[in-house]
Amino acid sequence: MGEKDEVKMIRRRLEELAERSYNENRYFYTGFLGLSELGIYQSMRQELSFVPSEAFGGTDSCERCIVRFGSVEMCGYEEDFPIRLLKAEAIQEKFADHLTHRDFLGSVLGLGLEREKIGDIFLLDNEGFLFVHADISEYICDQLTFVKHTKVRVSELDEVPEELKPKLRGEMLVVSGNRIDSIIARLYHLSREDAQRLVQSEQVFINGRTVMQVSRALKAGDVISVRHYGRFRFGAEEGRTKKDRLSIRVEVYC
Numbered sequence: 616m617g618e619k620d621e622v623k624m625i626r627r628r629l630e631e632l633a634e635r636s637y638n639e640n641r642y643f644y645t646g647f648l649g650l651s652e653l654g655i656y657q658s659m660r661q662e663l664s665f666v667p668s669e670a671f672g673g674t675d676s677c678e679r680c681i682v683r684f685g686s687v688e689m690c691g692y693e694e695d696f697p698i699r700l701l702k703a704e705a706i707q708e709k710f711a712d713h714l715t716h717r718d719f720l721g722s723v724l725g726l727g728l729e730r731e732k733i734g735d736i737f738l739l740d741n742e743g744f745l746f747v748h749a750d751i752s753e754y755i756c757d758q759l760t761f762v763k764h765t766k767v768r769v770s771e772l773d774e775v776p777e778e779l780k781p782k783l784r785g786e787m788l789v790v791s792g793n794r795i796d797s798i799i800a801r802l803y804h805l806s807r808e809d810a811q812r813l814v815q816s817e818q819v820f821i822n823g824r825t826v827m828q829v830s831r832a833l834k835a836g837d838v839i840s841v842r843h844y845g846r847f848r849f850g851a852e853e854g855r856t857k858k859d860r861l862s863i864r865v866e867v868y869c
Contacts, residue, residue: 625655629663629682636684637666642694645682646731646748647672650820650840656682657823670823673698673746676781676868677735678840681748697749698734700772703762704742711741711765719743722762723755737779744772744779783848783866790861793852795819795839796829802865803844818842 632643648656653670660668667686672679673696687693703719705711712718719736723745734746743762747755756769790797799819800810811829813819819826820840821833833839833849840846850864 622655625652626659629656629659632682633663633666633668633684636689640685640690642683642685642690644684644697646729647679647681647734647746648731649679650823650842651817651825653680653682653823654817654820654825658825671696671698672734673700674775674780676779676846677746678846679734679746681734699747699749699752700775701745701747701752701755701769702742702772703745703759703767703769706766706768708741712763714738714741714743714762714765718763719745722759723747726755726758728755739776739778743767744776782869784869785850786865786867787853788863788865789856790863792861793832793863794829795821795826795831795833798833798849798863798865799839799841799844802847802867803841813841813844 628645632645636643648670656670663684666684667689668682668684670680670682671677672681681696681698683696685694716736716738719738720733723733724730728751732748732751734748736746737744745755752771756771759769760766786802788798788801790801796807796810796814799805799813800807803810805813814826814829817825818841821831821837823840835849835851837849838846839849846868848866848868850866853862853864855861
């Protein structure tokens with residue numbers, strides 16, 4: 616399937632869910648969407664505005680999110696997102712492999728599950744925390760017994776641990792100007808050309824929407840996601856240096 620066909624398919628799916636929610640007065644959900652798919656959703660917000668919708672992945676720091684169509688006012692009742700948080704930990708930690716995000720994702724997909732059923736995966740002290748669709752939570756708890764060569768136990772958590780909740784680290788950057796390529800290059804220690812390639816290859820998102828211009832300026836509150844590098848929030852311009860460069864404040868998601 617070509618890229619254009621895939622975009623058309625995602626658009627049709629979003630339109631279908633929105634229309635069903637509106638016509639049936641009940642909630643409808645997508646699977647977990649990646650940044651590119653969420654960018655399509657964000658670009659359609661105006662045409663989908665006839666029904667309330669929002670995206671959520673389990674915490675505010677999640678990049679993969681489920682889009683929900685419907686609201687209490689429209690449907691007449693409240694319903695949580697069908698998201699569960701699982702914790703996968705080694706049964707014998709001293710014999711455990713060093714486990715990576717890829718190890719956990721590969722092991723879960725190895726159970727025959729679709730990618731859209733799995734949200735973000737976080738690592739903490741060699742333990743995996745997985746946001747998953749509610750309808751596969753019990754299956755993963757029962758069937759995921761090994762990650763790499765490490766025997767694990769999996770349990771469902773009632774609350775998101777404080778360590779997984781988003782934290783922000785303030786940084787001051789000095790750049791040539793308020794341009795997305797300059798800011799990304801400075802923050803992630805890249806060349807200007809590498810930063811521009813990230814933008815041009817649609818790897819950069821502002822508030823969930825794909826950035827198309829390397830010279831795009833940022834405004835206070837913008838949340839920028841750079842695939843494979845991280846996320847940050849633009850704070851404000853803080854004035855010019857003696858060499859007429861621009862000081863800006865950003866907050867980096869840790």
